[in-house]
Amino acid sequence: MNALRLYRWIRNPLILRCRCRYISQATHVVDAIASGSGTTPVSRQIVEFLVKMRILLALFIIFFAGWTFSAHAVVVFGGTLKNLIVLAPFLIGALMWLFHLFDRPMPLSEGAKLSIPGIQRFERSQTTALRVFLLAVAPFTVALPFAFFLIYTASVLVACLMTPDTCEAPPDVHVEMRWDSWGVVLFVGIAFTMLSFAISRADLDDAFYAAVAAHAAANPEIALLSVDPMHGEVGLPMMFPSYKFASFELLAAALGWMLSLPAMSVYYVGLIPVWGAAATLATFALARELFPRRWLVGGVAAFLLMALMGEMHRAPANFSFVRIFQGKAVFLCVFLPAIFYFASRYFSDRARRSDLFLLLCCQIGAIGCSNFAMLAAPLATGGAVLSQLPNVRSRGWRPFILAMLVPLVALPYLIDVALNSRGSPILGFSNESPLSVWSTVFGTHQQYLIVLLLMAGPLLARNGPLRWALAIPPLLLFSIYLNPWFAGFISHYITTPAVYWRVVWTFPILIFGSIGIAVIMDEWRRPSVPRILRAMPVLLLVIGIALALPYNTLRHDNIGAFHGFAKDKIAKADVVLARKVIALDVGEGGRVLAPDAVAGVISRYERHPKLISVRGSYLDMLAYAMPEDEYVRRRALYDFVVSGKAANESLLRTALDQLDVNIIVMARDTITDGVRKSLATNDFFEIDATHGYVILRRG
Numbered sequence: 255m256n257a258l259r260l261y262r263w264i265r266n267p268l269i270l271r272c273r274c275r276y277i278s279q280a281t282h283v284v285d286a287i288a289s290g291s292g293t294t295p296v297s298r299q300i301v302e303f304l305v306k307m308r309i310l311l312a313l314f315i316i317f318f319a320g321w322t323f324s325a326h327a328v329v330v331f332g333g334t335l336k337n338l339i340v341l342a343p344f345l346i347g348a349l350m351w352l353f354h355l356f357d358r359p360m361p362l363s364e365g366a367k368l369s370i371p372g373i374q375r376f377e378r379s380q381t382t383a384l385r386v387f388l389l390a391v392a393p394f395t396v397a398l399p400f401a402f403f404l405i406y407t408a409s410v411l412v413a414c415l416m417t418p419d420t421c422e423a424p425p426d427v428h429v430e431m432r433w434d435s436w437g438v439v440l441f442v443g444i445a446f447t448m449l450s451f452a453i454s455r456a457d458l459d460d461a462f463y464a465a466v467a468a469h470a471a472a473n474p475e476i477a478l479l480s481v482d483p484m485h486g487e488v489g490l491p492m493m494f495p496s497y498k499f500a501s502f503e504l505l506a507a508a509l510g511w512m513l514s515l516p517a518m519s520v521y522y523v524g525l526i527p528v529w530g531a532a533a534t535l536a537t538f539a540l541a542r543e544l545f546p547r548r549w550l551v552g553g554v555a556a557f558l559l560m561a562l563m564g565e566m567h568r569a570p571a572n573f574s575f576v577r578i579f580q581g582k583a584v585f586l587c588v589f590l591p592a593i594f595y596f597a598s599r600y601f602s603d604r605a606r607r608s609d610l611f612l613l614l615c616c617q618i619g620a621i622g623c624s625n626f627a628m629l630a631a632p633l634a635t636g637g638a639v640l641s642q643l644p645n646v647r648s649r650g651w652r653p654f655i656l657a658m659l660v661p662l663v664a665l666p667y668l669i670d671v672a673l674n675s676r677g678s679p680i681l682g683f684s685n686e687s688p689l690s691v692w693s694t695v696f697g698t699h700q701q702y703l704i705v706l707l708l709m710a711g712p713l714l715a716r717n718g719p720l721r722w723a724l725a726i727p728p729l730l731l732f733s734i735y736l737n738p739w740f741a742g743f744i745s746h747y748i749t750t751p752a753v754y755w756r757v758v759w760t761f762p763i764l765i766f767g768s769i770g771i772a773v774i775m776d777e778w779r780r781p782s783v784p785r786i787l788r789a790m791p792v793l794l795l796v797i798g799i800a801l802a803l804p805y806n807t808l809r810h811d812n813i814g815a816f817h818g819f820a821k822d823k824i825a826k827a828d829v830v831l832a833r834k835v836i837a838l839d840v841g842e843g844g845r846v847l848a849p850d851a852v853a854g855v856i857s858r859y860e861r862h863p864k865l866i867s868v869r870g871s872y873l874d875m876l877a878y879a880m881p882e883d884e885y886v887r888r889r890a891l892y893d894f895v896v897s898g899k900a901a902n903e904s905l906l907r908t909a910l911d912q913l914d915v916n917i918i919v920m921a922r923d924t925i926t927d928g929v930r931k932s933l934a935t936n937d938f939f940e941i942d943a944t945h946g947y948v949i950l951r952r953g
Contacts, residue, residue: 307439307542308599311535312612314528315592316353318501319615320346322622325501328478335474339508349615357608360600360649385713386790392709393702393798400689404732407709411729414712414721438550442557443534449561450526450575453808454817456824461854461868462493463503463580464518470507471517472860478504482876484857486864493875494625495674499667501622502581518858522579522822529578533587540591540765541772543598544723545715548772555768562799563704563764564807565697568755570763571807579823581623589620589627590634591762597638598723600657601645610656617663628668629749630759632661634727637761641726644719683751688736691755699805703798707767710791714773724769727761735760771795824855827945832856834942835919835949836863844916847895852919852947866913867892887913898924900932910936918950 324342328334333341388410395403462484469483479498482490492498506525510517515524541552560574573583593616600609613635620627639657646654696704711724734740735757745754774791777783807813817825832855835846845864848856853868866888867873873892877885887909890902895918900906909915918938920929925948933939933950942949 307535307539311532311539311592311595312353312608314532314535314588315612315615315619316349317346318505318622319619320349321505322501322618323349325478325504325622326499329480329498332477332480334476335470335478335504335507335511338478338504339512342508353608353611356611357606360605360607360653383787386787389706389709389713389791390794393706393794396701396705400692401738404688404736404738407705408729408733410709411712411725411732414725415729417718417721435550438554439534439538442538442554443531446534446557446575446578447527447530449808450530450578451523451820452816453576453813454815454821454823454825455576455813456828457577457580458850458854458869459580460823461850461857462497462872464521464858465868466497466500466503467506467510467517467521468858468860470504471510474511482879484865484868484872485876486857486862489879490876491879493872493879496625496628496667496671499621499625499628500581502584502624517860518822523820526579526820529584529588530575532584533574533578536588536591536595537765540595540598540762541769543595543602544765545717545720545769545772545776548776551775552765552768552772555771556765559707559764559767559771561808562802562806563696563700563767564809564812565700565802565805566694568695569697569700569807570695570758572812574764574807576807576813582626585620585623585627585630586759586762589616589623589631590759591765592616593620593631593634594638594641594723594727594762597635597642597657600653601642601649603648605649605653610653610660613657613660614663617660621664621667625671626749626753626756626759628664628671630756632664633730633757633760635661637727637730640730641723642719644722685742685745685751686754688738688741691736691757695755695758697805700802703795703802704763704767706794706798707770708763710770710795711766711773714777714791724766727766731758731760824858828852828855831919831944831947832859834944835917836861838863838917838949838951840864840916841914844914846917846919847891847915848917848919849896849921863917866895866915870896884913891915895920896924898926898929903932906932907936910938916952920948920950922946922948 321342324345325338327345328338328341392407392410395406465483466479470478479492479500481488482492503521506521507517509515509524510520513520537556538549538553541556542549545552557574560571562571563569564571564576566572570586573580573586577583578587593613596609596613596616599605600613617631617635620631624630636658639654639660643654692701708724708728712721712728715721715724735744741754744757745751749757774795778788778792780788815825817823822829828851831852835848835852835856836859840846840863843864845866846853846856847866850867850869853865856862857865857868870892873885873888880888887905890900890905891909891913894900894906898920918933922943923946937952938950940948941951
């Protein structure tokens with residue numbers, strides 16, 4: 255029955271009509287570009303490839319923006335999952351129609367000159383020894399006081415922006431584009447998806463994210479995102495106001511309900527090919543827009559960096575194929591590159607009015623992926639638009655102002671979160687220093703390579719607009735977001751202290767780094783540059799890779815053990831244990847007490863007993879929503895089940911009785927003779943033991 259509903263939605267006449275019109279319009283675009291310009295068959299294939307790549311990325315962005323906007327409308331009016339499934343096709347179809355309406359070429363401003371498509375302006379000067387010297391010094395400044403590192407990098411980037419650029423590119427400039435480009439993109443996309451299927455790294459955050467999908471699928475007639483999905487309690491709200499704007503997990507819930515599949519399986523496995531394909535398209539599209547001379551090199555290098563730069567848990571590489579099933583990873587891999595891609599196109603010679611519309615859709619879709627994206631997406635858009643200032647001459651100031659107004663779409667969301675988060679425990683976290691952010695994101699071994707790559711593009715690029723595009727986002731990061739003078743204000747009043755470190759999400763760092771590699775390779779192939787100046791950046795690159803390689807993303811202690819190909823990202827032992835606990839009869843109103851590793855898995859199932867806690871930090875964030883005495887009891891039970899020590903025997907006994915705990919799961923190494931005696935006093939006895947855990951039951 256659910257599958258029939260899905261089929262009817264796919265066959266919706268409005269969707270089909272918009273799709274046919276759009277494909278027809280795209281064909282006219284190809285014909286218009288290829289006709290009358292002396293293009294060869296290979297050139298036409300290249301144009302078709304670029305148009306199709308833009309089309310596919312645009313379709314994904316529009317679909318998810320429409321889905322997100324539908325979810326927000328349903329949540330605001332107290333609707334259910336069924337209401338969302340009915341409403342979404344109409345709003346998605348409306349956005350498709352608007353895109354078709356706006357997809358027209360933009361005229362250049364009066365007096366502007368057209369440049370070669372995809373090629374901006376080149377300067378006459380050769381790569382100088384000074385630039386190579388500044389590049390060679392940059393990685394070593396990381397070992398100096400952090401303030402000196404920030405001052406040095408910001409100063410060099412400002413100097414790159416001030417470099418004169420006065421002559422047009424010669425007509426014979428080579429653009430690396432081949433007829434078999436689809437094969438390269440397809441191969442990388444398949445490799446990305448296969449790695450995502452193979453990596454089984456578990457994440458404690460999924461105790462919430464997967465629970466949202468499971469709870470919505472199990473309760474399609476309950477108001478969406480109105481209650482806490484983890485603990486099974488009716489009266490608990492969402493633990494933070496911004497989570498009510500999530501739409502990413504709701505997509506897995508809707509597909510799971512319509513196809514009669516477990517929402518957790520759709521979340522972990524079913525949607526990975528979609529996210530992998532979208533990430534591949536966004537990456538190559540941005541690489542093509544930034545550096546068309548070596549765009550394939552840049553795109554492939556981006557995915558190699560994803561496999562390399564995973565030293566730290568917070569590293570951007572660990573939000574690629576390692577965790578692509580999470581919304582924040584999709585934001586970083588898809589929406590963040592798409593923001594820079596459409597902003598760059600909007601100010602190029604190939605600009606279309608729909609690029610601004612797609613930039614707007616990116617803002618909405620990003621908010622549905624991650625609650626932090628309602629701040630990160632506007633900051634990224636501002637940086638992306640500012641980086642296009644050299645191209646404003648050809649577009650005029652009106653498009654620039656319109657593009658700078660796009661981030662305002664997030665303002666209502668930010669105001670709502672600010673008004674509803676007063677007194678939240680998350681605001682009481684201590685501020686994190688910029689130095690701590692830098693070292694915990696990029697690591698002590700891989701930070702040298704990332705600095706080299708971020709500085710290589712602006713320093714070695716011969717293309718004026720490319721220098722601006724590659725220099726402005728890191729300049730904002732080094733001079734503002736990580737500035738020790740501004741850090742306290744940004745952390746406390748803008749990002750909140752708990753997620754201040756995510757200021758590195760304001761531009762796609764790995765893609766910018768991959769363009770740095772492409773620029774270095776481009777310089778290496780220029781015979782006009784002295785050999786020593788060509789060799790020095792390559793040597794620095796090799797040294798940086800050698801230092802980073804032992805701490806690559808795919809090492810065992812980062813991705814964990816292999817649990818099976820295309821399986822849920824949960825260890826088999828944890829699944830067995832969780833299912834055993836769920837199958838037990840806890841009685842009417844009875845609760846389960848278990849540590850994070852067990853309770854966090856139980857919460858991801860669509861039907862499960864009530865839980866005392868799912869994760870210690872989540873329990874603290876929900877403290878405001880429950881009576882103080884209940885929080886004290888839940889916290890005492892949590893501390894007991896994690897440590898095996900009861901600070902107060904009387905409080906433990908009262909908490910077990912008042913909260914009606916009938917099942918306790920504890921790690922075997924935390925159960926001492928004293929713990930057994932204490933539990934026996936409270937009428938708890940062991941009934942099973944499996945995979946290092948002991949299950950105890952009352953009575």
